[in-house]
Amino acid sequence: MKIGILTFHAADNHGGVLQCMALQNMVSQIIGSDNVEIVDFPLPGSNPIIDGDNTDELTRKRICRLDRFKAFRNNNLRLSDYTYKGADELKTTRYDAIIVGSDQVWNRSIISGLEDVYFLKWGSEACKISYAASIGYSGDSCEYALWLQNNTMEFDSISVREHSSVTLFGDRADRIAYCLDPTMLWDKTYWEKYEKKPDFIDDNAEYVFMYALGYPWNQNEEIMAANLASKIAKAEGLKICHNYWGDYKKRLPADAINCYFSDPAEFLWIMHHAKYVVCCSFHGTVFSLIYERPFYSVHTGGNGSRMMDLCKLAGVSNRCVDTESEFNAYKFEIDWDMVRKRLAREKESSLKYLKNALQGV
Numbered sequence: 001m002k003i004g005i006l007t008f009h010a011a012d013n014h015g016g017v018l019q020c021m022a023l024q025n026m027v028s029q030i031i032g033s034d035n036v037e038i039v040d041f042p043l044p045g046s047n048p049i050i051d052g053d054n055t056d057e058l059t060r061k062r063i064c065r066l067d068r069f070k071a072f073r074n075n076n077l078r079l080s081d082y083t084y085k086g087a088d089e090l091k092t093t094r095y096d097a098i099i100v101g102s103d104q105v106w107n108r109s110i111i112s113g114l115e116d117v118y119f120l121k122w123g124s125e126a127c128k129i130s131y132a133a134s135i136g137y138s139g140d141s142c143e144y145a146l147w148l149q150n151n152t153m154e155f156d157s158i159s160v161r162e163h164s165s166v167t168l169f170g171d172r173a174d175r176i177a178y179c180l181d182p183t184m185l186w187d188k189t190y191w192e193k194y195e196k197k198p199d200f201i202d203d204n205a206e207y208v209f210m211y212a213l214g215y216p217w218n219q220n221e222e223i224m225a226a227n228l229a230s231k232i233a234k235a236e237g238l239k240i241c242h243n244y245w246g247d248y249k250k251r252l253p254a255d256a257i258n259c260y261f262s263d264p265a266e267f268l269w270i271m272h273h274a275k276y277v278v279c280c281s282f283h284g285t286v287f288s289l290i291y292e293r294p295f296y297s298v299h300t301g302g303n304g305s306r307m308m309d310l311c312k313l314a315g316v317s318n319r320c321v322d323t324e325s326e327f328n329a330y331k332f333e334i335d336w337d338m339v340r341k342r343l344a345r346e347k348e349s350s351l352k353y354l355k356n357a358l359q360g361v
Helices: 013-030 057-075 142-151 163-177 188-192 216-236 246-251 264-273 282-290 305-313 337-359
Strands: 003-008 036-038 096-099 127-130 207-211 239-242 277-278 295-298
Touching: 003 013, 013 036, 013 057, 013 264, 013 282, 013 337, 036 163, 057 264, 127 337, 142 163, 163 282, 163 305, 188 264, 188 282, 207 264, 216 239, 216 246, 216 295, 264 282, 277 282, 282 295, 282 305, 305 337
Parallel strands: 003 036, 003 096, 096 127, 207 239, 207 277, 277 295
Antiparallel strands: none
């Protein structure tokens, strides 16, 4: 049996790479074989060209960051031998099953024009499965729903990552499964094996990890998150560790620890050892829950349903905020025993879905 996984594996994004690795390893464990590979189709634009003189310090660091992500992928992902450029080329390959997901693989604003690729219309006779595919959309547009329904008619099994997207499937909604992001199919002891301590963090450093990706469409929310991180750090006498570069760094104190150039292994260590976490990120929320770090997740508008759904599922809806008034009197007490029990139930049902889907191959 040969299985291909199609997702956003090539983006230099910590969560994107880690969810890909998590799904590949879980599928391999379920079928008892390493004959599971990532379909090497880089989403156009996922490998940006770095402009600037290579003697410029920032440019050199950014190139180094890209190289470190590439090295992590090479060491931890099994990629197809060929790098595909479109659906026509993909038709030349053969899999017994193809899994699309997780990540925002069905976000129309991202894959518009690539429907043939991400809805597996190139898959010939392969069993077509989606695992925790994210729509990244919380509206109720009839046009969007019709687009999604029409493009998923040929799937053998469908699961999505957000409860709020199930209704978009119309009269097929009762046959759509909800599944956890693949990173949450593994516990923290699994992720600890991949951690690497960054050399730029002192052994005894205590910090608030402010994790946001600096997207221009989330500026207001990220400013809110930066304000909250600064407030907590000042009140608790802590440093801030953050993922910003360039002008975005000005949102935070000058003595903050910058970890923009860290690779996924260092990201895991930084998350695990943070005293508190403030994030504008789905996978920032995910790993706060996995590592049981006291956290706040700032809702990011259009695609923020991802964080809201997850916090609600874990029983910590009050961890997801969208106004500054909600954290004026911040509290970090979380019933982690309750969270573990809730997530354990969801993990069980997610694994059941994945195993059942693969049995049909």
